[in-house]
Amino acid sequence: MPLTVVLDHPALSDVVVLQDVTDDGQPLARADVPKAGLPAAVAAREAERPRWVWDDTARWYPPLLAAGVRVERCHDLRLCHAILRRSVLTQDSELAQSAPGRWDEPPPGEPKAVEVSLFDDPRLASTPAAAHAATDEDAPDDSDPLAELQRQFAAVAGADDPGRLRLLLAAESTGALIAAEMRHDGLPWDVAVHHELLTRELGTRPAGGGRPSRLEALAAEVRTALSQPALNLDSQQDLLRGMRAAGLDVESTRKWDIQALDHPVAAPLLEYKKLARLLSANGWAWMEQWVRDGRFRPDYVPAGVVTGRWASSGGGALQLPASIRGAVRADPGWRLVVADAAQLEPRVLAAMSGDDAMAAAGRHADLYQGVVDAGIVETREQAKYAMLGAIYGATTGASAMLMPRLTRAYPRAVGLVEAAARAGERGEPVSTWLGRTSPAPDAARMAELRAASAEGAEPADVRAARQQARTWGRFTRNFVVQGTAAEWALCWMAALRRRLRAIDGRPHLVFFLHDEVMVHSPEPVADEVAAAIRDAAVEAGRLLFGDSPVDFALQVAVVHSYDQAK
DNA sequence: AGAGGTCGCGCC
C-alpha cells in the first residue's frame, strides 16, 4: 500500500508537493502540483488507495471535501505525534526525547496553549519560529513532514508492542477524516421543528429581543412568590440574596438546593432556570448562528480531551440536550440510524482486565441487569452506581458502600482501576489499552504527591497532600477506562465508515458522541446500515481485544428524528 | 471595553 506525503513546496507558496515514500519512510517519486490542482491530483491517485500523510487533517481535508474528493485513509502527523510524544511505549524514542517543536504546537490559527514557565529566562521566551531560524544549519529540520514521519515510524518500530500503537495511530487518523467529513456533510436539522419546539416551551419570541412570553410569565411568578417585583433572576448573586431576603435557607442557586425547598417559589424557579438555559444555549440565536441550509456543522476536535475523547468547539455539539433532539430530522426518503454502545465503559474494563465474571454479566444486553442476575447486588440502580463508582472513584455514599461486594465479585476488574488510582497517587503515568498515556502532573501537583507520602510533615499538610493525591488518582483511574473506551469507539467508527462506503446511496456518518453514532441513510438501505453498525462493533472488539469473551452490546434504532431513538 | 474567573448545567 503506497504512502504519499502531502506538503507545502519549500519555496513556492501556491505549489504542493506529493512525495511518495516507502513503508519505512524513504522517499520515492515526487510530483509538484499547483494548489488549485490538488483535489484532482488526489482524486486521480485515490484509486491506488494510498495512505495520505499530512501535518494536519483539519488543514488539508476540508478543501478536498469541498471539491468533492474523499480519501480512504491518512496519517495525521500532529495527532500521531501527540500520542507518541507521551506514550510510555515510546518514551525512549528520539521523538519523545527531543525538545518540543512545531509538532507539539497547536495548529496555526488556534489559540496557543499557555504553558506555565518555570524559568523567567528571556532566552527561552523566543518564538518557535525565531528559535528555528537561529538553528537553521546545525539542527535537524524539525518541521519537515517527511522527517517527522520517519521519526514516528522509528518510534513505533522501537516500541515494545508496536501493533497496539499502529492500531491507535490508524484509528486516530481515520477519526480526523471522519470529523472533517461530518462537519462537511452536517447533521440534518429542521429549523421549523426547532422553532415550534422553542415556541411551545418558551412562548412567542418578542420581535425586539427580551424574554419570550412563557419565560416572562414564570419570572413574574417567581418575583411574586418572593415579594420582590424587581428581582433579576439571571444574576446568581441577586437571586441568592433575594431568596434569603424572603426568609429561605439556601446555600446556592443550584437546582439541587432549590429542589429541596418547601416554598411556592421552588417550582416556577426551577422551570424558569430550565427554560432560560434552553433559550441561551440552544434558542433562536443558536439556531441562527449554527444551522445553515438545514445542516448543523459543528467543529469536532479529535483528541480534544486528554483521554483521547473528542471535544467540539462551537455550537456545543457534544452537549445537544435531549429536549431539542426532535429537530434532528432525516431528509425526505432518508432515515437516521442511531446506535449507542450499552454500558461501554464497564464492558471495556471487563475486556482490559480479563475479568471473565464481569464479561459473563455482559452477556446480558444490559450489563447492569447481568450484575443483578449474578446476585452481586439487589437492584439495577445499585449495579449501575457501584460500577460507575469503581470507574470514577467513589469514596463516600451508597456507591462506596457497594464497593466491597463488587470487589469480591470482580476482583480483576476492580484491581485494574485500583492499580491505576494508586499509580496516579504516586505521580506515575498510566496508559490506555492501545498506549495513550496520561499527562504528568504539573510541578505543583507533583510536589503535593511527594508530600503525601512524606514523613515528619505537619499532619494538616499531609492531609491536604493526600487529598490532592486521591484527586489525581481518581483522574488516572478514570483515564485508563475512559481512554480505552474512546479507542474502542474510534475503531468502531472507522470500521463502520469502511463498511458504509460499500453500501449504495451514500449513507454517511453525521454524529458521534463518545459511545454513540448516527448515520444519515437512504431509507431502502437503513437496515443494511444497522447491520453494518453491529458488524463494526464486533470488529472493534476483535481489533482491540482479540478473542476476549466480552460482548459489546448495542442499542440500534432506525428513526425519522433523533428524539425517537432510545 | 475586554480578558479571565466562577457558577451552573447540558452531554457522556
Add this chain to the structure above:
DNA sequence: AGGGCGCGACCTCT
C-alpha cells in the same frame, strides 16, 4: 458523590 468536557451568563479586575 466520584471522572471527562463546552458554553453562556454574570462578575471582577484591568
